[in-house]
Amino acid sequence: KAGVTQTPRYLIKTRGQQVTLSCSPISGHRSVSWYQQTPGQGLQFLFEYFSETQRNKGNFPGRFSGRQFSNSRSEMNVSTLELGDSALYLCASSLAEHGYEQYFGPGTRLTVT
């Protein structure tokens, strides 16, 4: 069974631009969660989607948004990029909502210049 895939793997953007990251969960998994990882703050929870609905949201500004499609694939969008948004963005999938066991993808490395 294929693991969680994230595209693109690397991305360079300029301040003020917006970016969309994609996550394809493991087949059959219906929950997708997104995380931001930086050297300064470590891993932080962004949001969780289940059955196309946002179930939980972390403490991030409204510039960070996401959505989930009927096939469980998910995208997250960051608008008006800031230098501090440079990070590794990880998504994780699980079978059920508030997934007891999550499987992480390799991440998308975003650099904002």
Add this chain to the structure above:
Amino acid sequence: KNQVEQSPQSLIILEGKNCTLQCNYTVSPFSNLRWYKQDTGRGPVSLTIMTFSENTKSNGRYTATLDADTKQSSLHITASQLSDSASYICVVSGGSYIPTFGRGTSLIVHP
């Protein structure tokens, strides 16, 4: 405020030796505690998951313990291998299921 503190921040051991990593948390109410291993440049991989009623969980050479009364957990690695070199992250989820992450312990295993 929910917090997860891990110690030590970094650890260097010789191959074949055992080690123990610590995790203290203030998350309340408690839902579950997870330990992850993260290799450089890769996503975290789940090692153990424990709920309130579990106080020990093993996964091969990895054994996690949980004391819900003192809000402490430990991860014990037995007979370390070079491939154990990684960051080990403790994650605690509360009643809302929003996870709080520790900053991790960086483990280096030398031959």
